[in-house]
Every structure is written in C-alpha cells, then in structure tokens.
Amino acid sequence: MEQKITWLPDNIPLIVADSVGIHSHEAMLLLQTKGFQNIANLAGGMVEWERDGLPIKVDNEYQLSGSCVCQLKPRNK
Template sequence: MLTRLFGPRVPELTPHEAHERLQAGALLIDVREPDEWRAARIPGARLIPLDELPQRVGELDRNREIILVCRSGNRSASATAYLQRAGFTKVRNLAGGLIAWARAGLPVVR
C-alpha cells in the first residue's frame, strides 16, 4: 500500500559508504541552493539545484553511479526519486545529508 502511495523506497548510503563510493568514482550531485553551496560543500560535489534538475538531467551519465546530497537528506531523497522515475538505476541518496557527512568527520569545504 505505501509503495502505491509514495513510490518505491529511495536507496540510501551512510556518509562512510558514500565516501567509499566517491573514492571509487561515483558522481556527487548537491541539490541545494547556490548560497548554501557557497557556505559549505563536500569536496568534488557538483551543484545542480533541485529546481534545475529536470532541465539539467541530460548532463548526467546514466551509466555512472550518482549520489545525491542536500543539507539533511530530504531534498536529495526527492531528487533521487525523480532520477529513478527518469530511468536512472544507479542513484543513491546520502542519508542525513551534509549534516551527517560533517558529523561523521568527513571533509567539508567552507
């Protein structure tokens, strides 16, 4: 019943799992707004604000693993679900977003 109402569960990674995947070549897409991006970001992340994602989906490689991040994990979960509906199969949400990443002691550019 819940799957019919909300769609399939969005696959997630912990910050440490995401860090390992990034080291192995995954692409990190930050879906926050430019002012949030300037304040703090994960090194190597590419900014595509959530509201621009539908127009910019063609910039993404469907064959590469993509990890999506925002501040807390909510917007990036929506972006992950959107990309799944668009036919992307290798997309994951960073659980807890930048907040969880920083709390895990992983690098942040400020």
C-alpha cells in the first residue's frame, strides 16, 4: 500500500473502499499519516453499497463470486 500512495492525488477528495470497509479504514488511517486531508472511508464497503441499491458498474470479466465475503474470488480471471 505505501508504495502506491505516491500516485494518489492529494488535491482532490478521495473515498477509500474495499469489500466490507475493514481494510479500507486502515488504508484511510495510513493516508492521514501521510498528509492526506480530504479523505473518507466507505463504511460497510461495496457489499453494503450494493445491498442498499446504490449505483454500481459491474465488469463481468472481473466480477467476484462467493457465498460470503470471506470466499470472494475473481470469477473469470
């Protein structure tokens, strides 16, 4: 993660997201220690975002599958 921070823009708002919001929260805290100020964590992650019926664009080539979050894996990779 730390190696990828250098290519993130620090002059625009950033929302950090993952599947359920746990690792993205840790990433957001790391970004804060690196000087990022206008950042937020997507609480509940993409799982809750989709469950709430919010818009999402799906790339079927890389769509994840699994019976629970702990078993998610790329479908067609």
